[in-house]
Amino acid sequence: MAWDTEATRSRLLDAGVRQFAALGFAGARIDAIARDAGINKERVYRYFGDKQGLFSAVLEHELDALFDGLEVEVTTPEGIGEFTGRMFDRCLARPELPRLLIWESLELEAPVAADSRQPVCAVNATRICDAVRGLGRVESEHLLLTAISVVVGWWGLSRLAEVVLTDPDAVAVRRQMVVAQMTALAREAG
Amino acid sequence: MAWDTEATRSRLLDAGVRQFAALGFAGARIDAIARDAGINKERVYRYFGDKQGLFSAVLEHELDALFDGLEVEVTTPEGIGEFTGRMFDRCLARPELPRLLIWESLELEAPVAADSRQPVCAVNATRICDAVRGLGRVESEHLLLTAISVVVGWWGLSRLAEVVLTDPDAVAVRRQMVVAQMTALAREAG
DNA sequence: GAGAACTCCAAACGGTTGGTTGGAGATGAC
DNA sequence: GTCATCTCCAACCAACCGTTTGGAGTTCTC
Structure with missing residues (x-):
């Protein structure tokens, strides 16, 4: 054969x-x-x-898949919430992605494929700058990091969620909450 | 001897x-x-x-140390930011804590010592309810989970931070950003 | 079609790992 | 003081794990 x-x-x-x-x-x-x-x-x-x-x-192959083509499309606070929601959906469809992202940080000394990932992050940081009036570059990067932390946290802190939440199985609720929180955050940060 | x-x-x-x-x-x-x-x-x-x-x-011994006596003290949006800041400081003083919290979720099937941790979380969820006018119980729990995710994320997504942030070594800046974000979030959520 | 170069597998290798054992010293009850 | 009981350690063991080897089958080249 x-x-x-x-x-x-x-x-x-x-x-x-x-x-x-x-x-x-x-x-x-x-x-x-x-x-x-x-x-x-x-x-x-x-x-x-x-x-x-x-x-x-x-890692190289998969972490690309997590962020590739994922961009803030509407430069408003709601756009940031919607962006966060789409990131959540990607993780939901492929739960291996958020876990790999965390293993990378826990078990590696340096990020994988930093060169190809940085531009995607930079674009989104810029979009967030545009979405929130009066937001500086540093603040914008930190808002992006927070959005990712909150989304990925659902898969990386699942045992904690079981302790904190009354209903830890309600994924849809968490998605809705995360989107609402990031929208509110973007609105207030301006 | x-x-x-x-x-x-x-x-x-x-x-x-x-x-x-x-x-x-x-x-x-x-x-x-x-x-x-x-x-x-x-x-x-x-x-x-x-x-x-x-x-x-x-895990049992250490995860207690992370949350024990850590409570929202001032029931206002600023109080939630300050609470988040104190949690950040605890992790800063003992970086093993956030890492153990993440290992627990990644490698265990069930949370450790759930019975002793749940009350502490419940208290803080209640305090958050009080701090933010018009916030329901579910929303309050999710706000708490978000605060923890954002804090712990600094240690659990450190490789990602190197890609996202222009200055990934500025811990003090991250602390300040996280506190500001959680305060803003609590303010807007009401 | 012959031979070099390549794909693939079964089996083996050597170091490591979680876990055990046997015994030497320390303690405490009486 | 003696006997049962406990703490502690050096040495051991069987299973496991990452990696290598030898060889049989397949493709490419000329």
Whole structure:
């Protein structure tokens, strides 16, 4: 039968996303990733060098997916809320993304693919500047960081939510609250 | 020489805090914890059963320290900002706390010591209700969760901050921004 | 079509890890 | 003072984990 190296590579990446998102770098097992992908684990080393190489490849590939094309579209306080809502939806559709984002901070010394991520963040910081009258650059960046923290927190602080909230399973409510809060914040910050 | 079992136990806990906060459950090594504590690793099993037992003991002990006695004192929007600032300061003084809080969510199936943590959260949710005129119970809980997410995010999304912020080392600036944002949010939410 | 170069797997390797054991010293009750 | 009980440690063990090897099948090149 013919080889399909691209499929092999991508199946390893997909399995890597699942395992690393669930267990982190230290917790994930090369063995389990290979089994999950239905591929011999030796392939990991041929394609990605070592475990760290696969982890970096997974992060690079996925973290792009989280922010790529995600922009503040309407430059008003409501636009910032709506932007936050869309980010929330992306995480909802792929819960591996927020988890990988957190593992990156907890287990890595330096950000992955900083060069390709910075422009996207810069664009949104500028948009936030435009959306909130009288908001400086620094304040705008911090507002963006806050929006991401709040969204990602739903997946990264899920055990805490179980303690704080009366109904920790109401995802739709959380989405609505986060959107409302970021809108209100953008309105008042001006 | 006389035994000091309480000191042995507490040295193991302290070393556990350091290692688990830095590396998480999967990444931490019993061997390293024992060496860090200057105690034989067999002691871990006599005192805490197994690795999971030590992890739970560490979380239980430390997460209490994060929230214990931390309350919204002034029931006004400014009081909520000030509360958030004090939480930030606690994390600043003991950066292990926010990291442990995140590891708990990422690596555990259920929250640790939920029974003892819930009352503290409930009190603060009530205080927030009082601080913001016209704020319902659900909204108040979500505001609390947001405050914690934003504070803890500084330690749990540090790689992201390096990408988003022009000056990712300015902790004091972040503190000030977070306090201002939570105050503004509490003001506008009413 | 021969041979170099490549894909892929089964099995093995060596260091590490969570967990155990056996025994030496310390304590306390009587 | 002696016997049961406790603290503590050095050494050990079996399983595991990241990585490598050897070799069989496949594709490319000329």
